[in-house]
Amino acid sequence: MTEPQIYKGLAGVTADTTAISKVNPESNSLLYRGYPVQELAAAVNFEDVAWLLWHGELPTEAEAREFHSAERSARTLADNVRAAIDLLPLSCHPMDVSRTAVSVIGANHPKAEDSSPEAELEKAVELFAAFPAVVAYDQRRRRGLEPVEPRDDLDYSANFLWMTFGEEAAPEVVEAFNISMILYAEHSFNASTFTARVITSTLADLHSAVTGAIGALKGPLHGGANEAVMHTFEEIGIREEESAEEATARAKAWMDEALAQKKKIMGFGHRVYKNGDSRVPTMKAALDGMIEHYGRPEILGLYEGLETAMQEAKGIKPNLDYPGGPVYHLMGFDTEMFTPLFIAARITGWTAHVMEQRAANSLIRPLAAYNGPEERHLS
Ligand SMILES: CC(=O)SCCNC(=O)CCNC(=O)[C@H](O)C(C)(C)COP(=O)(O)OP(=O)(O)OC[C@H]1O[C@@H](n2cnc3c(N)ncnc32)[C@H](O)[C@@H]1OP(=O)(O)O
Numbered sequence: 383m384t385e386p387q388i389y390k391g392l393a394g395v396t397a398d399t400t401a402i403s404k405v406n407p408e409s410n411s412l413l414y415r416g417y418p419v420q421e422l423a424a425a426v427n428f429e430d431v432a433w434l435l436w437h438g439e440l441p442t443e444a445e446a447r448e449f450h451s452a453e454r455s456a457r458t459l460a461d462n463v464r465a466a467i468d469l470l471p472l473s474c475h476p477m478d479v480s481r482t483a484v485s486v487i488g489a490n491h492p493k494a495e496d497s498s499p500e501a502e503l504e505k506a507v508e509l510f511a512a513f514p515a516v517v518a519y520d521q522r523r524r525r526g527l528e529p530v531e532p533r534d535d536l537d538y539s540a541n542f543l544w545m546t547f548g549e550e551a552a553p554e555v556v557e558a559f560n561i562s563m564i565l566y567a568e569h570s571f572n573a574s575t576f577t578a579r580v581i582t583s584t585l586a587d588l589h590s591a592v593t594g595a596i597g598a599l600k601g602p603l604h605g606g607a608n609e610a611v612m613h614t615f616e617e618i619g620i621r622e623e624e625s626a627e628e629a630t631a632r633a634k635a636w637m638d639e640a641l642a643q644k645k646k647i648m649g650f651g652h653r654v655y656k657n658g659d660s661r662v663p664t665m666k667a668a669l670d671g672m673i674e675h676y677g678r679p680e681i682l683g684l685y686e687g688l689e690t691a692m693q694e695a696k697g698i699k700p701n702l703d704y705p706g707g708p709v710y711h712l713m714g715f716d717t718e719m720f721t722p723l724f725i726a727a728r729i730t731g732w733t734a735h736v737m738e739q740r741a742a743n744s745l746i747r748p749l750a751a752y753n754g755p756e757e758r759h760l761s
């Protein structure tokens with residue numbers, strides 16, 4: 383009997399088709415429903431990208447008006463979601479809070495077991511609209527602050543920052559946040575999206591799929607890397623009084639030492655892109671803007687020091703989480719909140735994939751080559 387071919391980590395395996403996004407490592411490009419992501423990031427707001435991912439087209443003016451109003455009216459957390467969050471200890475990770483909150487939001491839904499396309503879209507919109515309040519509520523409770531109610535005169539990104547920090551963010555900060563949400567929104571069959579599709583393939587409901595996807599996103603080989611990048615910066619030491627050059631020198635020395643110890647450095651490398659992540663130039667430009675806005679050249683020094691030392695030693699390039707972490711740090715989020723921010727963005731891609739999977743479903747159930755003991759008996 384011929385041995386089956388094993389594809390460890392499913393690397394290189396094409397599992398299904400998708401019309402939602404195209405990741406092309408050869409041209410180093412990423413298309414959402416055909417549109418280059420950097421064009422979307424420069425021209426539209428995140429709400430409209432969410433619509434695009436769900437519907438396949440950007441909204442018309444009338445559709446946008448109606449959708450923006452639906453999103454603004456669904457931003458408040460139900461009392462039992464707040465109560466569930468309050469029950470969780472402050473020692474738990476914000477990703478655990480996010481996972482629990484999505485589960486409770488799902489349990490609350492009057493159409494929890496209705497998986498018709500209409501019900502599914504309704505759930506996706508409501509989750510998209512409500513989730514920022516989970517992040518903001520958790521960030522504030524960790525700082526001992528009262529929650530801030532949403533404002534329906536602000537768009538998604540401006541309101542997110544308002545609910546988190548209790549003050550209106552500067553337009554350039556809102557813009558950088560909007561760009562980060564768009565870049566994080568969707569990336570084909572990454573581990574968390576595939577998890578959502580596996581769960582959907584059993585005909586489970588949308589909130590179960592998103593809850594499972596959050597679990598897959600938490601790990602540092604996937605979404606948890608944006609938090610891990612910041613821990614690297616913190617370990618090297620963020621010294622506001624330092625020049626970019628001094629920070630670069632310390633970062634390079636840190637990287638050389640870490641690589642000599644054969645450490646894996648979070649924020650570098652990618653399963654699909656081997657020549658640089660298509661989203662990094664756009665996120666790096668947003669980071670440059672935030673460094674200038676907040677007057678923090680030492681962050682650029684650390685960034686460039688690590689990047690250069692990694693390039694020289696191993697030729698491995700940064701992924702989206704590398705500029706993503708410092709962007710959220712400069713905006714004022716606690717490091718542990720970075721991956722929940724990734725959730726807020728990726729809810730759009732996950733739910734688009736849930737709907738695509740359900741529309742042409744086949745149970746996802748691969749084979750395994752058994753390599754345990756031969757058959758044996760108790761006596
Ligand atoms: C938004 C996102 O989810 S992007 C991904 C975020 N994740 C990270 O940043 C975590 C750090 N990076 C990694 O662990 C990997 O690059 C992954 C998991 C993202 C991709 O992994 P794979 O495609 O399986 O590549 P793999 O881990 O086999 O790496 C290939 C080689 O490059 C090395 N390598 C890859 N990434 C790194 C890294 N970040 N630091 C050091 N070495 C690395 C590996 O050690 C391996 O070397 P070897 O051939 O000498 O053993």
Ligand SMILES: O=C([O-])CC(=O)C(=O)O
Pocket residue numbers: 566568569571572573604652653654701702
């Ligand atoms: O595609 C991947 O494997 C990981 C990634 O970059 C993402 O999910 O954005």
